[in-house]
Amino acid sequence: MIKELNAKSVQGEITVPPSKSYAHRALIALALSGGKGVVRPVDLSMDIMATLKCLEDLGVDFFIREKEVHMDARGFGNRRDRVLKPEESGSTLRFFIPITLLFDEVYEFRGSTNLMKRPLTVYEELFQELDVTLYRDSMESLVVKGKLVPGHFSMRGDVSSQFISGMLFVLPLLDGDSTLTITGNLESAGYVAMTLRVMEDFGVFVEREGNTFFVKGNQAYAARDYEVEGDYSQGAFFMAAAALAGEVDIKGLTHDSVQGDREIVRILEKMGVDIVRTENGYKVRKSDLQGIDAEISDIPDLTPVLGVLLALSNGGGKLKNCRRLRYKESNRIESTIELIRSLGGQADLDGEDIVIEGCEMLRGGTVDTYHDHRIVMASAVASLRCKETVKILGYEAVNKSYPEFFSDFSTLTKMEEAK
Numbered sequence: 001m002i003k004e005l006n007a008k009s010v011q012g013e014i015t016v017p018p019s020k021s022y023a024h025r026a027l028i029a030l031a032l033s034g035g036k037g038v039v040r041p042v043d044l045s046m047d048i049m050a051t052l053k054c055l056e057d058l059g060v061d062f063f064i065r066e067k068e069v070h071m072d073a074r075g076f077g078n079r080r081d082r083v084l085k086p087e088e089s090g091s092t093l094r095f096f097i098p099i100t101l102l103f104d105e106v107y108e109f110r111g112s113t114n115l116m117k118r119p120l121t122v123y124e125e126l127f128q129e130l131d132v133t134l135y136r137d138s139m140e141s142l143v144v145k146g147k148l149v150p151g152h153f154s155m156r157g158d159v160s161s162q163f164i165s166g167m168l169f170v171l172p173l174l175d176g177d178s179t180l181t182i183t184g185n186l187e188s189a190g191y192v193a194m195t196l197r198v199m200e201d202f203g204v205f206v207e208r209e210g211n212t213f214f215v216k217g218n219q220a221y222a223a224r225d226y227e228v229e230g231d232y233s234q235g236a237f238f239m240a241a242a243a244l245a246g247e248v249d250i251k252g253l254t255h256d257s258v259q260g261d262r263e264i265v266r267i268l269e270k271m272g273v274d275i276v277r278t279e280n281g282y283k284v285r286k287s288d289l290q291g292i293d294a295e296i297s298d299i300p301d302l303t304p305v306l307g308v309l310l311a312l313s314n315g316g317g318k319l320k321n322c323r324r325l326r327y328k329e330s331n332r333i334e335s336t337i338e339l340i341r342s343l344g345g346q347a348d349l350d351g352e353d354i355v356i357e358g359c360e361m362l363r364g365g366t367v368d369t370y371h372d373h374r375i376v377m378a379s380a381v382a383s384l385r386c387k388e389t390v391k392i393l394g395y396e397a398v399n400k401s402y403p404e405f406f407s408d409f410s411t412l413t414k415m416e417e418a419k
């Protein structure tokens, strides 16, 4: 499906959706408690629905009212279906593989073709050392069998932090103490911090010394109601839209959040953007953007929108250390470069860095989004500073994380459309 965008300015206020990453974690922690509680607010994106469906197939009951998930996890572990369907969600797949290893049964994971192509090497390497089998049955299917026992585990930290989060969720439930040592750099580190924060919120504690996590066994998640904070990864699109083309009061963001993508605030400040803290968010105004080099190995989800900002900055800059972006919903190195080029800008790959030239206005044109929700949203932001119409191919990919994105975006452009 194609979306055409013509608006050239944004104005008004917006409340960002609740964090997808926090919601995955809170729903899982509540399920692992085996008790009852409410998680709110939850945006019913495809990724979150995939996590809920997997929980349901593991015996969890829930109903959804407005944006609240009312869960009864007393049946957790009473398997209803041996086939779990993470759809497109990397977090869901990589968090649920260790969860199924609590049960010593055979589970099959069936996801989208793209999801099943994303790496599982870290689990493959880890399970070779353990009495756990993981094999690909077909292009869309993966079989997992075995039971985790406490021990000393070692995992690479430079493929995806989701493997580490997945193991951290379940190690405290084993009947003995474990250690988990990360080899290489821990990238996307903010997401591991978020996992540990949610675990603590549910009464489960892990100690860390350098790159080793010490996990006491026989802990229990305590059921509770949970408030999900606003999403910096999504808020970043509105901050960028305002910095490029207007003034927006962005609400629903916690200033001291552990979300790694809170880094967008520091990056915008470095670029010279007029960004002011408000009681529950930020007010951002159109500014002349200075080009910068930004290290993105900890903040991969910000890459497409940072690419757009640099393409419209004085002097441009580099997005450094993009290696892992190849393994997202699209190859985000290629799709980010192509997004900028198809709108008339200049971007190239230099080693593992994306080098982007800056300009005042882009031309406009048609963007192929490669089914990547973050390329869709970044294209919408770029359209505000394009001379011609922007056509976004496959814009429905946005449903993966933010089904209401275009209706929210249009509330900010409506003053202009009303003229």
Ligand SMILES: O=C(O)C1=C[C@@H](OP(=O)(O)O)[C@@H](O)[C@H](O)C1
Pocket (backbone or CB within 6 Å): 020, 021, 091, 159, 160, 161, 162, 165, 187, 188, 191, 300, 301, 324
């Ligand atoms: O744990 C999470 O919630 C996520 C971790 C990140 O993945 P990587 O650790 O693979 O970079 C991020 O890109 C993804 O959108 C969400």
Ligand SMILES: C=C(OP(=O)(O)O)C(=O)O
Pocket (backbone or CB within 6 Å): 047, 088, 089, 090, 091, 092, 301, 328, 329, 374, 401
């Ligand atoms: C990469 C993403 O999510 P996941 O890895 O959970 O599919 C994302 O939301 O950009």
